Amino acid sequence: MKQITFHLDFVSPYAWLAFEQLPQALEGISHHMRYRPVLLGALLQRLGNPGPAGNPGPAGIAGKREWTYRHVSWLGHASGVGLDMPARHPFNPLPLLRLALECSDDGTVNRFVAGTVLRHVWIGGADALEPARLQALRDALAPQLRPDAADAARRLLRENTEASAAQGIFGVPAWEVDGRVFWGLDSLPMLRAYLQGDAWFASGWDAAASVEQGLKG
Numbered sequence: 001m002k003q004i005t006f007h008l009d010f011v012s013p014y015a016w017l018a019f020e021q022l023p024q025a026l027e028g029i030s031h032h033m034r035y036r037p038v039l040l041g042a043l044l045q046r047l048g049n050p051g052p053a054g055n056p057g058p059a060g061i062a063g064k065r066e067w068t069y070r071h072v073s074w075l076g077h078a079s080g081v082g083l084d085m086p087a088r089h090p091f092n093p094l095p096l097l098r099l100a101l102e103c104s105d106d107g108t109v110n111r112f113v114a115g116t117v118l119r120h121v122w123i124g125g126a127d128a129l130e131p132a133r134l135q136a137l138r139d140a141l142a143p144q145l146r147p148d149a150a151d152a153a154r155r156l157l158r159e160n161t162e163a164s165a166a167q168g169i170f171g172v173p174a175w176e177v178d179g180r181v182f183w184g185l186d187s188l189p190m191l192r193a194y195l196q197g198d199a200w201f202a203s204g205w206d207a208a209a210s211v212e213q214g215l216k217g
Helices: 013-025 039-048 065-080 094-103 111-122 133-146 149-164 185-195 206-210
Strands: 003-006 031-037 174-177 178-184
Touching: 003 013, 003 111, 013 065, 013 111, 013 185, 031 094, 031 111, 031 149, 039 149, 094 111, 094 149, 111 133, 133 178, 174 185, 178 185
Parallel strands: 003 031
Antiparallel strands: 003 174, 174 178
């Protein structure tokens, strides 16, 4: 049975879409999925990457933010998963990440916890950080919460993000299996092919990434 780590941040609409499509995408394949919350902003900052919505700058990249939101909303509609843009986006996901990790002993959370937080953000179109909604989310997760876990959650998030960066994770959603990283919603078919033993991976994986850089300096 393959062990797969799903690196996700609840601020990412693609993480929500991928989460909902995973059962069908990997149907019939024996595997164990671990859900690891990470701080996407910290990963992007390491790389100087403004992110898929053209942030962190206040204006972002003209047109990119609007297109991203239209695209993910369409993908939610077309896939039947559903996706309602929250009232404000992007937002600081730290409260959500830390709350999820208050349900963890080792930096990973179960599918119930991950799904509960993702649905809180991506279904209904409300403000993800509205205090009453955050309290309702905490109440929904109450059976999973570890006692006095707030400090541990902060540490786990920091360790998760650092470990993900060390593994070469540069964005979310991403899956790591056997030391290979698969990034993005559209990599799910590729991940499935790898898990099924597609022969391409024996040579094509390394060969494709060995192309010489054509722009120097």
